Amino acid sequence: MQRWASTVARGRIPQAAAVIIGNEVLSGKTKDTNSYYLARTLFDQGVRFARIETIPDLIDDISSTVRRLSSSFDYVFTSGGIGCTHDDITYEAIRQAFGLSLEVHHPTVETMRAYYASRGVKLNSAHMRMATLPYPADKIISTPGLWVPAVQVRNVFILPGIPSLFESMVKSILAQLDCGTGKFHRLSLNLAVGESEIADCLAEVQSEFPTVEIGSYPKLSQGDPPSYTTQLCFTSRDQQLARDAVAAFESRFKHI
């Protein structure tokens, strides 16, 4: 059932994508924080986060986006659209994407019934909609304290948009995920010079260390006149290699 164990070869860096579903994000009503949370968490876990697509509540958009990303990445995380109102169509879209059906998941109904009973609420058809899940799912992942399940269909994890729920579920999932053999190491340098002064030197270091990802990020300081400083990031699964690249840059930089 756990396809990831067989699909991510040992030593290879797994690649993940996210689909943020919601008109509220695209219309500026809501600031998406889930993709930033996922970015930091996947980085810490050693998974390369390679693409985020933010799309509207349209069934064909969701369906085609999920299908495309599922075939290109090891893991896909979706956020949003699994509530009980008319604009919650993610389960239906994923059913459509993979030619599945939708069926009531009785263990979820029972957990939900207990949750709502404690608040004096009886289940109605809207609640049942939230327990009607793509079938067959590869896994229904429960998170302690939550009745909302994370549904896994193939390599796609279907999560709610509410940040506190999304974050709890990402933690549950990543605790079970085979993320390969290593984590990323990122070393940073902050320089009081503009990028143009170090560009050539940096390009040489990048050529010398092709497997270290070297990023250069200018920052604009609001003086008069405004001035630029530069942050350099050296990222690698091999900590020593990242250190060596930093040292190579620093020894060249002294001579500029």
Add this chain to the structure above:
Amino acid sequence: MQRWASTVARGRIPQAAAVIIGNEVLSGKTKDTNSYYLARTLFDQGVRFARIETIPDLIDDISSTVRRLSSSFDYVFTSGGIGCTHDDITYEAIRQAFGLSLEVHHPTVETMRAYYASRGVKLNSAHMRMATLPYPADKIISTPGLWVPAVQVRNVFILPGIPSLFESMVKSILAQLDCGTGKFHRLSLNLAVGESEIADCLAEVQSEFPTVEIGSYPKLSQGDPPSYTTQLCFTSRDQQLARDAVAAFESRFKHI
């Protein structure tokens, strides 16, 4: 030269997409704020923001993403990758996407020369890289006070990732953009009930007002036990229609 004037028919809502380019966003080093800024600004302008794709600093990813979105949307905004270091490859990717060349843009060099001269800096090859632009561009859009130009190639606007620059340029561009004939109106209701209590009633109102976009957003409040409240948003280009949909919901809601 201004293709938008002819491509967006009067009365039709123009659709925009964004490409956020940068490993720093995907690795969680940097929180992207440009897409949120664009979402709010396009909404205010009456442009439908229909897709955001966040992608790494890889030339083929940038090239294929921009080409695909350019053919599907009226406007595409890119953010990032137009500085002077080895990881700045957006101009080259867009050159590749549309079969263009790259040429030094002399007016940009002159503006840059004046800018840097005031700080006692002479131009070098790294600076020249920033003035080597896709050719032919459809438009080079300057922003008062900035030497960095916004380059327009077809329906694609190529912008820097630094938020203050990105935001200034979006303003300059939108001031020139033909956004059709109307703005969006969004009316909100905050209800002290969970979504499941209003889902059926809301679905009826949505059927009655198919052109009003009705979104329902649960909020989890951290009481003990935690409880849900619901925000409803009614969005339309036709303000009266949005008001009528709210009224239709409220009259039904009284009877729940």
